[in-house]
Amino acid sequence: MALLVALDVGTATTRLATADGSVSMSESSVVAIDTRNGDIVDVGDSAWRMVARSPRHVVNFRPLANGTTVDFDVAARLIRAMFDRAGFGRFSRVHVTMSVPSLATSIERRALRQAALQAGASEVALVESTIAAAIGAQLAVEEPVASPIMVLGAGATETAVMSLGGIVTHRSVRVGGTHLDEAIADMLRTRYGVVIAPHVAASLKIDIASPLGSLRKEVRVVPARTVETGQPVSVEVSGGLVEAAITDHVRTVVRSVKECLSEAPPDLAQDVSVRGITLAGGVAQMTDVSELLTREVGVECRAAPQPDLLVLRGLLRCVNDVSALRRTSRNFDD
Ligand SMILES: Nc1ncnc2c1ncn2[C@@H]1O[C@H](COP(=O)(O)OP(=O)(O)OP(=O)(O)O)[C@@H](O)[C@H]1O
Ligand SMILES: [Mg+2]
Structure with missing residues (x-):
C-alpha cells in the first residue's frame, strides 16, 4: 500500500500531511549546508533559528524564492528530510500530491516534481496552489x-x-511576506544606518504592520548592528515607519x-x-x-x-480525489 501524502513546499514554510491523518508537520524551508563538503548540517526550524549563530562555512539555503524553485538539489534534500522526519522508510511507496504556484513556468514545475521524485516519491501529482487553496476553503x-x-x-x-x-x-x-520583511530591513538601513536580521524584520511585520495605519503609534525596540562598524545596538521602530516601508x-x-x-x-x-x-x-x-x-x-x-494551512488542506482533499481533478486540464502538469 502506498502512503498518500500532501506536500506544500513554500518559500518560508514546507508542510506535509498524510491522508490517513497519521502525520501532519511543518518546518521552515531552510537547509543549512556545510560549504566545505556539501553535507547537510541541519534542516527546517532549527536551521532557521541558528542562522545568526552559525560559523561562516555553514550557509542556509532556501529551495524556493519568489514562490518558485531556485535550487532543485536543496528542494530534494528538504523534501527527503521531511520524509525522514515523518518516518517514511527509504523503500516505502510514497504518492505525493504537491502544490505548485500558478505563476510557475513548466520548467519550474518539472524541477519541483523531479525534486520530489529524487527525494524518494514514487508518484507526484501537481496542483496549482490557488486551486488547492480554493478547494481547502471549500469553495464551490x-x-x-x-x-x-x-x-x-x-x-x-x-x-x-x-x-x-x-x-x-x-x-x-x-x-510576498519575505519582500515585506526586506522592505522593512531596507528602510532601517537607509533611515538609521543599521542592519537587522530577517527574523527581526518578520516579527516587526507581524507585530506592528498595518497597511491602514491603525498601528502607527506602536513602538518596538529591536536588536540591530550599525552598518559602519557592525557594533550591536538597539533601535526603536514605530508602526508608522513599518507602514511606510x-x-x-x-x-x-x-x-x-x-x-x-x-x-x-x-x-x-x-x-x-x-x-x-x-x-x-x-x-x-x-x-x-x-x-x-x-x-x-x-x-x-x-x-x-x-x-496559511489552506493550501495543504486543499491538497489533502485532492489526494483522495485525484481522478476527479484530473478531468480539468490546467490542474495537473504531468
Ligand atoms: N500575523 C502575520 N502578519 C503578517 N505576516 C504574517 C503573519 N503571520 C505570518 N506571516 C507571514 O506569512 C508568510 C508565510 O506565509 P505562507 O506560509 O503562506 O508562505 P509560504 O507558503 O512559505 O510561501 P509561498 O507560498 O509564497 O511560497 C511569512 O512571510 C510570514 O512572516
Ligand atoms: Mg504557500
Missing part, C-alpha cells in the same frame, strides 16, 4: 459560479477566479487583484462582488489586510481561518 470550484481566491504567501501573491473546476482569470506578483508592495498587490478581477467575464464579476474573495496564505493574517483589500478592491475580502 466545480460549479458554474465564480470562486475567487487569493493566496498571500511569503514569496508571491496570487489571485484567481475559478469556475467549473478551472481557472478563468489569474494574476500573480512576486511580492511596505506601502509600495501593498500597492502592487492591490493593483494585481484589480487587474485579475477586471478580466473576469461580466457574469463571473457579478458573482465575485456577491460572494467576496477568500484570503489564504500567511500574510492574510496581517493586521487590517482584509479591510484594506475590501476598501481598495471594492469587494468583501475575508481571511479564512488558519489561512
